[in-house]
Amino acid sequence: MNNQKRIHNANMNINNNVPLKKAKHFEDDEIDEENNMDNTGEGPETMQSSEKWSRPALPQINPKQDKVVFQQIDIDHYVSGEAFPGMPGPKLPPVSVMRMYGVTMEGNSVCCHVHGFCPYFYIICPRSFEKNNCDAFRLALDKAVLKDMRSNKENIQETVLEVEILERQSIMGFLGDDKQRFIKITMALPKLLAPAKRILEKEIVMNDFDFQDCRAFENNVDIDIRFMVDTGVVGCSWVEIPAGSYIIRSTNSNPNSESRSQLEIDVAFDKFIAHEPDGEWAKVAPFRILSFDIECAGRRGIFPEPKVDPVIQIANMIIRQGEQEPFIRNCFTLNECATIVGSQILCYDKEADLLGAWASFIRETDPDILTGYNINNFDIPYLIDRAKHLKVKNFEYLGRIKNLRSVVKEQVLQSKQMGRRENKYVNFEGRVPFDLLFVLLRDYKLRSYTLNSVSYHFLQEQKEDVHHSIITDLQNGDDQTRRRLAMYCLKDAYLPLRLLNKLMCIVNYMEMARVTGVTLESLLTRGQQIKVMSQLLRKCRTKGFVIPSYHTQGGEDQFEGATVIEPKRGYYANPITTLDFASLYPSIMMAHNLCYTTLFQPGTKIHVDEKDLERTPTNNAFVKSSVRKGILPEILESLLAARKKAKNDLKIEKDPFKRSVLDGRQLALKISANSVYGFTGAQVGKLPCLEISSSVTAYGRTMIELTKNEVEQKYTRINGYENDAVVIYGDTDSVMVNFGVKTLEKSMELGREAADFVSSKFIKPIKLEFEKVYYPYLLINKKRYAGLYFTKPETYDKMDCKGMFLLFFVYNLIKKLMVTKQPHFFIKNITTSQERCILRSPLYYNSFKILITIRLNYESYLILI
DNA sequence: CTTCGGCCCTAA
DNA sequence: TCAGTTAGGGCCGAAG
Numbered sequence: 001m002n003n004q005k006r007i008h009n010a011n012m013n014i015n016n017n018v019p020l021k022k023a024k025h026f027e028d029d030e031i032d033e034e035n036n037m038d039n040t041g042e043g044p045e046t047m048q049s050s051e052k053w054s055r056p057a058l059p060q061i062n063p064k065q066d067k068v069v070f071q072q073i074d075i076d077h078y079v080s081g082e083a084f085p086g087m088p089g090p091k092l093p094p095v096s097v098m099r100m101y102g103v104t105m106e107g108n109s110v111c112c113h114v115h116g117f118c119p120y121f122y123i124i125c126p127r128s129f130e131k132n133n134c135d136a137f138r139l140a141l142d143k144a145v146l147k148d149m150r151s152n153k154e155n156i157q158e159t160v161l162e163v164e165i166l167e168r169q170s171i172m173g174f175l176g177d178d179k180q181r182f183i184k185i186t187m188a189l190p191k192l193l194a195p196a197k198r199i200l201e202k203e204i205v206m207n208d209f210d211f212q213d214c215r216a217f218e219n220n221v222d223i224d225i226r227f228m229v230d231t232g233v234v235g236c237s238w239v240e241i242p243a244g245s246y247i248i249r250s251t252n253s254n255p256n257s258e259s260r261s262q263l264e265i266d267v268a269f270d271k272f273i274a275h276e277p278d279g280e281w282a283k284v285a286p287f288r289i290l291s292f293d294i295e296c297a298g299r300r301g302i303f304p305e306p307k308v309d310p311v312i313q314i315a316n317m318i319i320r321q322g323e324q325e326p327f328i329r330n331c332f333t334l335n336e337c338a339t340i341v342g343s344q345i346l347c348y349d350k351e352a353d354l355l356g357a358w359a360s361f362i363r364e365t366d367p368d369i370l371t372g373y374n375i376n377n378f379d380i381p382y383l384i385d386r387a388k389h390l391k392v393k394n395f396e397y398l399g400r401i402k403n404l405r406s407v408v409k410e411q412v413l414q415s416k417q418m419g420r421r422e423n424k425y426v427n428f429e430g431r432v433p434f435d436l437l438f439v440l441l442r443d444y445k446l447r448s449y450t451l452n453s454v455s456y457h458f459l460q461e462q463k464e465d466v467h468h469s470i471i472t473d474l475q476n477g478d479d480q481t482r483r484r485l486a487m488y489c490l491k492d493a494y495l496p497l498r499l500l501n502k503l504m505c506i507v508n509y510m511e512m513a514r515v516t517g518v519t520l521e522s523l524l525t526r527g528q529q530i531k532v533m534s535q536l537l538r539k540c541r542t543k544g545f546v547i548p549s550y551h552t553q554g555g556e557d558q559f560e561g562a563t564v565i566e567p568k569r570g571y572y573a574n575p576i577t578t579l580d581f582a583s584l585y586p587s588i589m590m591a592h593n594l595c596y597t598t599l600f601q602p603g604t605k606i607h608v609d610e611k612d613l614e615r616t617p618t619n620n621a622f623v624k625s626s627v628r629k630g631i632l633p634e635i636l637e638s639l640l641a642a643r644k645k646a647k648n649d650l651k652i653e654k655d656p657f658k659r660s661v662l663d664g665r666q667l668a669l670k671i672s673a674n675s676v677y678g679f680t681g682a683q684v685g686k687l688p689c690l691e692i693s694s695s696v697t698a699y700g701r702t703m704i705e706l707t708k709n710e711v712e713q714k715y716t717r718i719n720g721y722e723n724d725a726v727v728i729y730g731d732t733d734s735v736m737v738n739f740g741v742k743t744l745e746k747s748m749e750l751g752r753e754a755a756d757f758v759s760s761k762f763i764k765p766i767k768l769e770f771e772k773v774y775y776p777y778l779l780i781n782k783k784r785y786a787g788l789y790f791t792k793p794e795t796y797d798k799m800d801c802k803g804m805f806l807l808f809f810v811y812n813l814i815k816k817l818m819v820t821k822q823p824h825f826f827i828k829n830i831t832t833s834q835e836r837c838i839l840r841s842p843l844y845y846n847s848f849k850i851l852i853t854i855r856l857n858y859e860s861y862l863i864l865i
Numbered sequence: 866c867t868t869c870g871g872c873c874c875t876a877a
Numbered sequence: 878t879c880a881g882t883t884a885g886g887g888c889c890g891a892a893g
Contacts, residue, residue, distance in 0.1 A: 220878090412879085445875095528881045561883030562877070584877085585882095678881030685881075693882070732877045732884085782885060783876050803875065803886070868893080876884080 039405040039427070043397035046260050046363045053328065053364045055288075058108050058262045063248050068241040068265060070110040071285040072102035072233070073368050074430050075224050075519055078401075079154065079189060086247075087268050088116030092157045096189050098227050098269065100239060101261065101368075101400055101430035103285040107320070109366050111259035111400060111430060112241065113249070117227050117269035118161055119190045122217035122546050123200060125165055125181035126209045133209070134183075138163040140206045141185070144199045145192060160196070162186040170217070171536075171545040171596045171631070172689075174623045176606040182217065182546060190223040197549070219549040220686075221537065225530070228517060229537045232274040235513025235520055238281045240273040241265065260363055260400050261430065277514040282661060284510065287321040289434075289500070290367035293492035294379045295485060297472040306385035310334065310351045312475045313482075314358050314383075315489035318365055319497055321506060322657060326497065328365065331486045332358050334475070338483040343490055352390045355383065359395045366400075369434045369506065371496050373451045376435040380426050381408045400430030411525075425525065432521050436496040439505050439524070455495050458502055463495065464488040508664035515639070515668045531672060532679040533686050539631045545597065550686050559681065559694035563701045564782050565708065565730035575747035575775040576728065576787065577737045579711075579755050581703065582767050583670075584733035585677040586636045588699045591763040594692050595630025598622045616695035617702055632680075632692070636673050640765075643669035700732060707735050707768060710758050715739060715750065722746075725754075729779055736774070744793040747773050774800070 048054055061068070079094045089095055098114040129137070142160040149156070163186075167179035187193055197216045205211055221229075233239065246267040250257035257264045275281040295313040296304035311334070318328040330344035331337070332354050337345050348354035372379055384406060387395035396405040404427070411425045426433065440449060447453070452463045466474070466488040474481040500506055513520045516531035517538060523531075540547060581587070588594070592614055600613055600621040613621045625633070646666040653659045679685065681693030708727040715725035715737075723740025730736060739750045751770035758768045774787030775796075784803035788796040 527879075529879095532881085558883075564876085564884060675881060681882045682880080683882095684879090697883075734877080784886070866893100868891105870889105870891090872889085873887090875886085877882100 039396075039407045040403055041397075041405055043402040043404070044360075044363070044394040045255065045402075046366075047360050048364060049360070050364070053361065055109060055262055055366055056107050058251055059106070061248065061251070061263070063243065063246055063265075065243050067243045068104070068110065068112075068246065068263065069238060070102035070104045070108075070112075071236060071238050071283075071287075072100040072112075073236060073287060073520060074101045074432055075099065075228065075233070076429060077190070077223055077227070081154070084113070084115045084266055087266070088270065089118060090158060090161050090188055092188075094154045094156060094189065096223070098224075099429075100233075101259075102239065103287055103368055105283070105285055107286045107288075108263060109261040109368070109400075111261035111264045112239070112246075112272075113264070113266045114227070114269050114272070115266060117230070118186050118188065119193055119223050119226060120162075120184055120186040121193055121197065121219040121221075121549075122166075122168065122182040122184050123211060123214040124217075125183045126211065126214060129165070129181075129183070129209050131165055133206075134163040134165065137183075137206055137209075141196060141199070144203060144205050145196055148195050148199055156188065156192075159188050159192050160185060161188055168217075168544050168546045169597075171540060171547050171687075173599050173601045173604065174597060174606070174608070174628065175604065177628075179544065183214075193219055216549045217546040218537075221533075221547075222530075224519065225534055225537065227269070228519075229534065229541060231269060231272075232276075234274075234277060234515075234517040235523075236510040237277050237514060238275040238283075240275060241267050242271070242273065245271040258402055259430070260366060260402060262366075284321055284507070284661070286323075287368040287506075288318055288365065289321060289369040289371060289497065289506065290316060290318045290362070290365065291326075291371045291493045291496045291500075292316045292375070292379065293372055293489050294383060295471055295475075295489050296382065297475045298468065299472070300469060304382070306382050307389050311355065311383065311386050312351075312471075313486055313489045314354070315486065315493040316358075316361065317490070317493045317497055318367060324501075326494070329490065329494075330361075331490055332361075333482055333486055335482060336479040337486050338479045340483060340486060340490070343486075345486065352387075352392045355387045355390065355392045355395055358383075359387070359392070359398060362398050367431060369432050370428065371434045371436055371500060372493065373496050374435065374437045376426070376433055376438060377424050380406075380433070381424050384408055384426065398431075399428040404429055434500075434506070434509075434520075434524065436499055436505070439503075439509075440499075442524070443505075451492060451495060454499065458499055459495075461495075461498075464491045504660045504664055507660050508667060511661060511664040512668040512671070515642070515665065515672055528675050529679055529682060529685050532676055535635050535672070536631065536687070539635055543631065545631065547687060550688075557690075559690050559697065560701075561697050562732035563704050563730070564732070565704065565727060565735070567779050567782055567785075568726065568728040569779050569781065570728075572728070572738060572774075572777040572779070574738070574740070574742055575744050575773045575790075576777040577739060577747045577751035577754070577770065578772050578774065579707070579735050579737065579751060579758070579768050580771045581733040582769050583640065583673060584700055584703075584766075585696050586640065586673045587766045588696050588703075589630075589676065589692070590633040590636050591766050592616065592622065592695070592699060593625040593630045593633055594622055594695055595632040596687070596689055596692070598625075598628055598630040599689065599691050617698035618691075618694045620691040620695050622695075632676060636676060639669050639673040643673070703762070703766070704730055704732070704735065706761065707758050710761060711735065711737055711754055714757065715754065721750075725750075729782075729785070731783065736777070736779075744773055744775060744790055747775070748790075748793060772797075 077096055077098045080097050081093050083091050083093055083095045096118060098117050100112045100114060102110050104110060138160050142158060145159040164184050166182050166184050168182040169175065169179055185196060187196060197219045199205065200211045246265045249264040249266055251263055293315050294311050296309045297312045298304040298309045313331055313333050315331040316328065317326040319326045329342060330346060332346045334348055334351055334354055336347050339345055346357065348357065384396055398406040406426050406428055409425045411423045437449060440454060446457060455461050455463060464487055466485065471485065474485040509520055509523055512523055517534040518531055600608055600623055608623055612624050612627045614624055615621050643666050646662050646669065650659060650662040650666065653662055677693060677696055680689045682688055708730065711725055712727060715721045717724055726738045727735050728738050739747055741747050755768045755770040773790045775790055777787035779785045786801040789798050789800040790796045
């Protein structure tokens with residue numbers, strides 16, 4: 001069954017590193033296979049040296065009577081040289097096989113091969129093309145695709161598996177209720193989708209029919225996403241393989257297995273149950289999370305290089321998801337090292353032995369998640385490169401597929417959000433690299449991202465301080481100095497686990513994967529769009545819509561964004577009420593039924609009564625929900641309804657772990673709802689629709705304007721109120737109102753009343769909410785203000801500062817200072833740009849000498865006046 | 866000396 | 878192949 005196995009000369013891989021694909025314009029027929037061949041080899045069997053390291057023993061399983069239930073954590077696919085007997089799908093190899101990896105509630109690891117799932121795409125069906133043409137078309141396209149291949153190393157015999165005519169509708173634009181005919185073309189392998197589309201566009205495949213302007217649909221849907229969408233699997237969900245529907249390929253150390261998982265099974269793609277991650281199935285399996293850190297003996301002043309500088313220590317901590325403390329703590333050291341209470345010390349005389357032992361340790365402990373600090377860009381590539389340099393046998397077999405090497409690839413990710421970022425990526429089939437640094441860069445804005453400052457910031461705890469310049473000296477000392485180094489190394493492995501736990505990263509990311517339907521790994525390696533795309537595809541599938549493949553026509557024109565009300569600058573010594581629209585953009589899309597499927601495009605042949613259309617302020621037209629309810633509004637509704645439910649459950653739930661799951665979920669749901677608008681406006685994206693995004697912002701602009709006017713017209717002395725209300729500022733979805741009242745109670749009461757009053761002027765579910773009162777309030781400029789933040793009259797919640805706040809903060813303090821005649825100081829966390837602002841700013845403001853800053857530690861500054 | 870565009874960062 | 882949006886303040890250096 002080891003059909004992927006290919007024996008390679010070990011030397012080939014040493015100097016012949018993975019080819020860099022990113023810059024090269026590659027041919028479609030050589031993408032996957034070449035990489036695959038490069039990292040295929042004969043991996044070692046998993047050793048079992050210690051009961052403590054291994055997973056709990058796998059119970060006896062009878063495939064006729066026992067079901068297999070596991071939480072999957074990673075999904076991938078491969079090309080097999082043999083069709084699995086008795087499974088659906090093509091009988092002629094090579095065939096594409098999906099793979100799900102996961103863990104049971106008992107902590108046993110599972111690798112599940114899923115057979116018979118094939119990639120496909122759609123094209124619009126030419127008018128005269130009928131059912132009886134399908135077979136001829138299939139043969140013709142198959143022949144054309146085969147001919148198109150330069151080389152056919154895998155000996156592909158059949159490329160087009162099936163051609164059928166289906167009734168579908170394009171998601172783009174309202175075209176009435178009549179379905180159109182589409183041809184669904186099922187291909188043998190994922191990599192054949194692109195050539196098939198290209199050939200259909202460029203060549204005449206069949207003389208009688210013109211396929212050249214038959215636009216392709218869902219051609220660029222990734223096979224992993226396609227599989228998950230079509231089988232109803234979402235990221236990190238539970239999967240049940242019923243008794244009698246699977247075959248056990250191997251258990252544990254059976255040499256026939258392809259995987260290092262304890263249980264390896266084969267199942268057909270339509271024979272398993274994908275549980276929705278709700279209720280009972282919201283639980284989380286006891287995943288093994290490994291955190292590790294390496295130390296290198298570098299040369300003075302030179303950053304360690306794997307070709308020169310040895311790895312001298314590797315510290316490891318493994319924790320089970322849901323538990324508080326690691327159950328494995330150890331440190332692999334080069335040369336003798338004195339013992340450390342609570343940790344196992346493993347000493348080696350030769351570096352190559354140390355590395356080899358560590359790789360065996362990974363295979364034996366079989367972690368599901370790999371973490372640490374900057375492991376993606378430093379520790380992992382360093383270990384792999386170093387092991388390659390020392391020719392350590394079998395080091396690079398670190399994933400869950402026995403004969404696949406983990407190799408380092410350069411990856412360039414570019415987005416407006418993150419900028420240009422070069423990253424290294426290492427494959428660990430079935431294990432998820434979850435670099436804490438990467439998570440922090442994504443989710444938190446910090447002044448410094450060193451492990452030390454991050455630990456201080458979140459845990460109020462610092463590292464063992466060993467400066468990198470003395471690492472080599474400590475290594476060259478005795479077993480006591482190496483012990484000191486090991487303590488340091490262990491702490492660096494431990495802190496990421498503490499931080500993951502404190503910030504609930506794993507739980508939050510799992511919930512995000514479940515809500516959006518993508519794998520855990522793609523949350524870290526891919527952008528925002530794939531999450532919306534996954535949800536869109538799921539909705540489309542149930543409703544018979546298909547999504548056009550994006551063709552690169554450069555988007556040039558920007559669309560207009562939100563209004564920022566001209567601020568009435570000043571210092572307000574009375575309460576300022578803030579009214580906010582809750583989830584403004586999602587609720588606009590819901591209220592006005594804005595969607596791809598409801599967009600009425602000019603020039604459309606379908607007639608729609610004007611009364612059934614809604615014209616947006618940008619003069620786009622969308623059909624009303626009475627005619628057809630949009631998919632985007634439906635997605636948003638279910639996201640927001642689920643969020644409401646999660647928040648309610650959160651109120652009742654007592655168990656702290658379940659609470660954190662629920663809190664992670666409500667957060668994921670909120671972020672997901674907000675990113676739908678961005679998706680429609682992403683002009684270099686999968687499915688931009690500026691009619692939607694520009695209508696959304698235009699509605700937003702009219703709404704904030706209307707809110708301002710309504711409030712200022714109603715709350716006047718003429719109408720019996722204390723003072724004329726003035727909207728002093730507003731940005732996108734909020735207005736700041738000065739009701740001219742003196743007390744917090746009064747300003748809150750008026751705020752609640754005004755919010756309800758204005759809400760009644762809008763269509764459901766648009767809702768203006770009273771949220772907070774600032775008292776006092778300092779408004780310096782657009783996007784720049786500060787004030788004490790009150791949600792209840794008794795006491796303020798916090799001092800809130802927006803924008804480059806420092807000078808205003810200080811201004812406020814000066815006022816106090818002038819009143820109290822007392823020296824003041826405060827400590828504030830600030831970001832890099834604010835720090836620069838302090839350092840650059842004159843020490844005078846409004847002719848007061850204002851500040852001296854003293855750096856206290858990595859995050860806090862003491863500011864004296 | 867002023868103006869403007871690029872850059873960086875933030876608000877929402 | 879991949880990449881969420883626009884508005885806007887403040888600083889800096891180049892051009893005029």
